[in-house]
Amino acid sequence: MRRIICLLFCLSFFLVDQAFSVRLKDISEVEGVRGNFLVGYGLVVGLKQTGDGDQTKFTVQSIVNMLERFGILVPKEQVKLKNVAAVMVTAYLPPYAKPGQRIDVEVSAIGDAKSLQGGTLLMTPLKGPDGQVYALAQGPISIGGFGAQGGGAQVQVNHPTVGKIPNGAIVEREVPMEDLNSLSKVVLSLKTEDFTTTSKIVEAINTYLKGNYAKALDLKNIELTVPSNYQKRVVKLLGEIGNLEVIPDSPARVVIDEKTGTVIIGENVKISRVAVAHGNLSVEIKETPEVSQPYPLSPGETVVTPRTEIQAKEQKAKIVVLEEGVTLGELVRALNAVGATPRELIAILQAIKAAGALHADLIII
Structure with missing residues (x-):
């Protein structure tokens, strides 16, 4: 696993050094x-005992209201269904969409339904921020997963309470846009x-x-x-x-995802002179400019040559010496060489930023 992480870091530094x-x-x-987001409230039917329970009152009320529109009067107390689930339906209406065009929709359960597998969404109006209906959605749901359970065990793949209907909505109204x-x-x-x-x-x-x-x-x-x-x-x-x-330019940034231990280092990220000690690992980076002056009355010019000294020490006698350059990339490669884990890298980078030696935006997601 560590070899893979080191390989990914090396690959990332190779890529950011290239200008495309x-x-x-x-x-x-x-x-x-620009497009617009649409949302609607609907019902999914045809489930196999995986719908909302009796405690989900709004689902029962929705069934009663729907049956009333069809001329069927049923007391709410008599409605006990497990094959129906209340859902929120969302969609993205692309710019310049015309009536009759189809768009994809996503369906998400909002009650205590166990799964939407095998269900069919009934006709659902999709509204925009202005309250107008811009599309109508209906069709069988594809969830891309499943869930099953027995008396003492259960298994679940992906999210069975969220699904999609490809081309499941028909645009009914055009959003006014300038020609x-x-x-x-x-x-x-x-x-x-x-x-x-x-x-x-x-x-x-x-x-x-x-x-x-x-x-x-x-x-x-x-x-x-x-x-x-x-x-x-x-x-x-x-x-x-x-x-x-x-060829776009970008500010120097370091993006850290603490949930997965991922560290992404952008181009032009640099650090000042700093010494890092983390656990049994010690890394020191030092810059010493050298001034070279010409002989008196000679045509030469005074030149300042940067001199970089980098030392990495670890109690197990692991030492890494970098050739030149004081960049964050060299520091991370040195830390990887002596076995620092991604979690340790994140802690070190945060500490360097707090010390004011990391010249980049540190973004934690």
Whole structure:
């Protein structure tokens, strides 16, 4: 297991050292072109004794209300069902979706149902934030798992109380959106804000269009004036612009997932001179600049040469010597070489950040 972790760290450092260009469409969005979330309350029928119990009052009331709409009057006290489950139905309505198009929906039990396996969702209106119905969902549910239990044991795979219905909803109402082809200006928004990346995108767009059509509004938004030869053809312009490639820059970040012990170190992460002692492990990094001066009256120049000394000591006589460089990557590789676990790496990185020696954003998720 430890060898695999070390291999993953080495692979991650190899990857971040390489600069790759990406398409503009993959790192930016067009302002105003957005989808919407839909939600609805429904009933799943056809379950095999795995539905809501009698204590789930809202399920019983929903059954009574549904039967009343069909002209069947049943006292609520007589309704005792285990083949029905109350669920919340959610969906994502993509931008410019037209009536008649189909979208996927997700179904989640909200009562004490054991499983939705084999169930069918009855017709459920899906509403937007404005309270309007934008789609209708119905169909058999695929849960991608199962659950079974006996007198003294049970087994469960994935989450049997959550399922999906591919193409399970039909769009009934179109969300009003501005016609792109009628616009004279378009704003592109970066998914990850950065001044350097914004400047590169502006340069790439203006080079492609052979003019000063793009300008940066801030570190995230870029205003694009539609050239005269693309008037009424803004969709075509955005398609061409989206395929332009740039090399994005990113701030120095270290992301830590304490639940899984995962540490992701971004590019440009560096540390200052610092000594680390953790348990029986001791690592010391020292920087000593050396000044080289030319002889008097010679044409040479004074040069400052950085000198780095790194020592790693461990009580079991394991010593790691790094060639050069004072980066967090070298420190982590040294810690891995002497057997530090991912949990120990997380503790060390947090301590270095607290000491003010880690020059990066430390994000814990």
